[in-house]
Amino acid sequence: MKDPNPINLTPSSEVEASGWVAEARDKDGHLISTMAWIDSMSINENLKGLGEFIAEYDETAPVQVFLGTLSAKL
Incomplete structure (x- = not known):
């Protein structure tokens, strides 16, 4: 395997x-998880999720919520 880039190390x-x-880390x-x-x-369904x-x-x-990404969606 050349240059592996496992998702869990992102x-x-x-x-x-x-x-x-948002993301969750151990x-x-x-x-x-992301x-x-x-x-x-709907916005309400997404916020509930x-x-x-x-x-x-x-x-x-x-859990980290990315406020910049979230506010751009609202």
Whole structure:
């Protein structure tokens, strides 16, 4: 395998630049999940999904919401 680039090692800046709204990382800083804004859904549905994403990982992994990306969607 030449020059592997595992997704779990992607820095937060790249995740945000890719347009994701939020990310969850494990205690070692490895990316474990991302949350996208779905344009075909309403703002309320997307915000509900963001709340569910945060609740899913809140106790087990730090969640970062990218406010710049989020505010651009609102």
